Amino acid sequence: MKSIFLFIGRIILAGSFACLCAAPFLFNAATLVLLTQALSMLTLAMLWNLVAGYGNVGVIGQHAFVGIGAYAFFGFAVLAGWGLAVAIPAAMAVTLVFGIAVYGIIFRLRAAYLAVGSWVVAETIMLVASRLEVFGGGSGMAFPAQILKMLGQRPPDRIVTIYLMALVVAIATFLLIWALMKSRIGLGLAALRDSEEGAAVAGVNTRLVRAATFILASPLVGLVGVLSTLQKGRISHIASFSMLDWTIYVLFIVVIGGLGSLEGPIIGTVVFFLLRELLQDYGAFYLIALGALAIAISLFAPRGLWGLARHKFGGDIIPLTHNPK
Incomplete structure (x- = not known):
C-alpha cells in the first residue's frame, strides 16, 4: 500500500509539472x-514554510517584503528608467537589505x-509607503505602457510571459529549498522543526539557522512582489502590502497542507484555489x-493534510535524504 501510494503521488506530481510547463499551449488567458x-502563492507558501515550519520563526509580516519588492521594482524600472533585467535583481537586493534590518529588530522576540x-x-512599512508621493501616495501608480510592452506587445503575450516567470520562480524556489534541506543546514533545520531544545543540545546554532532562513527568504518574497505588480500593472500600498493576500492566505495554505514538509505547501495551494473557485x-x-x-485541521490534524496522509501511508512523495558531505 505504501509503495503504491508514493508511486501514484509521484506520477501526479510529475504530470502536474508537465502540465504547468505546457500550460501556454493548453489553456486560455484567464x-x-x-x-x-x-x-505566486505556492512560492510564498514554500518560503513561509521554510521560515516558520523549519526555521521556527513564526512571523506574520511576510507581506512587508512583497510590498517592498513591488515598490523597489517600480522605483528602479519606472522612476530610474532601468531595464527589467537590472530592475528585478536590484529590487531583490533592496528586499534583502530590508530583510536583514527587520531581522535585526525582531530576532530577540519569540x-x-x-x-x-x-x-x-x-504595517509600519506599509504606512510609510502610503506617504511616498513619488509612488502615488495613497492612490498608487500604474506602470507606463512602455514598461509593460517589454513583456509583450499584446496583453495575451504579456500574460504568457508573466506566467512563465512565475513558473520559473516557483521551480527555482522549490529546488533551492530541496537542496537546502538535503545539506547539513537542512539537517539542522529538521532538528529545529522537531525540537528547538533538542537541536540546541545537539550542537545546532539555532540563532544562525533562524537568521539564515529568514534572510534567504526575503529577496525571493520580494521577487513575488515584482511578479504580482507586473501582473496587476500598478502599485498601491493596499494591494502591494495586503496582509490578507500575502500572509493570511499563505498561512492558511501551509496549515492546511502541512507545516514543516515539502509536500504541504503544494497540497495546500491546490486545496485553497479549489475552494476559492x-x-x-x-x-x-x-x-x-x-x-x-x-x-478543524489545526484541532484534528495539526500536521495538515499531508501529515495525515503520511501517518496513514508512510514515506515521502518528494525524496529527502540528507547528505553529510
Missing part, C-alpha cells in the same frame, strides 16, 4: 492568470511577541468556510 496567481512584532513592522461567489461564507477548515 486560466493562465489563475495559474500565475497559484504559482512566540506571540515575534508574530506581533513582525506584523507591527510590516468553488466558494468565491458566496461572499462572507467563503471566508467562514476557509476559517472553519483551518480550525
Whole structure:
C-alpha cells in the first residue's frame, strides 16, 4: 500500500509539472492568470514554510517584503528608467537589505511577541509607503505602457510571459529549498522543526539557522512582489502590502497542507484555489468556510493534510535524504 501510494503521488506530481510547463499551449488567458496567481502563492507558501515550519520563526509580516519588492521594482524600472533585467535583481537586493534590518529588530522576540512584532513592522512599512508621493501616495501608480510592452506587445503575450516567470520562480524556489534541506543546514533545520531544545543540545546554532532562513527568504518574497505588480500593472500600498493576500492566505495554505514538509505547501495551494473557485461567489461564507477548515485541521490534524496522509501511508512523495558531505 505504501509503495503504491508514493508511486501514484509521484506520477501526479510529475504530470502536474508537465502540465504547468505546457500550460501556454493548453489553456486560455484567464486560466493562465489563475495559474500565475497559484504559482505566486505556492512560492510564498514554500518560503513561509521554510521560515516558520523549519526555521521556527513564526512571523506574520511576510507581506512587508512583497510590498517592498513591488515598490523597489517600480522605483528602479519606472522612476530610474532601468531595464527589467537590472530592475528585478536590484529590487531583490533592496528586499534583502530590508530583510536583514527587520531581522535585526525582531530576532530577540519569540512566540506571540515575534508574530506581533513582525506584523507591527510590516504595517509600519506599509504606512510609510502610503506617504511616498513619488509612488502615488495613497492612490498608487500604474506602470507606463512602455514598461509593460517589454513583456509583450499584446496583453495575451504579456500574460504568457508573466506566467512563465512565475513558473520559473516557483521551480527555482522549490529546488533551492530541496537542496537546502538535503545539506547539513537542512539537517539542522529538521532538528529545529522537531525540537528547538533538542537541536540546541545537539550542537545546532539555532540563532544562525533562524537568521539564515529568514534572510534567504526575503529577496525571493520580494521577487513575488515584482511578479504580482507586473501582473496587476500598478502599485498601491493596499494591494502591494495586503496582509490578507500575502500572509493570511499563505498561512492558511501551509496549515492546511502541512507545516514543516515539502509536500504541504503544494497540497495546500491546490486545496485553497479549489475552494476559492468553488466558494468565491458566496461572499462572507467563503471566508467562514476557509476559517472553519483551518480550525478543524489545526484541532484534528495539526500536521495538515499531508501529515495525515503520511501517518496513514508512510514515506515521502518528494525524496529527502540528507547528505553529510
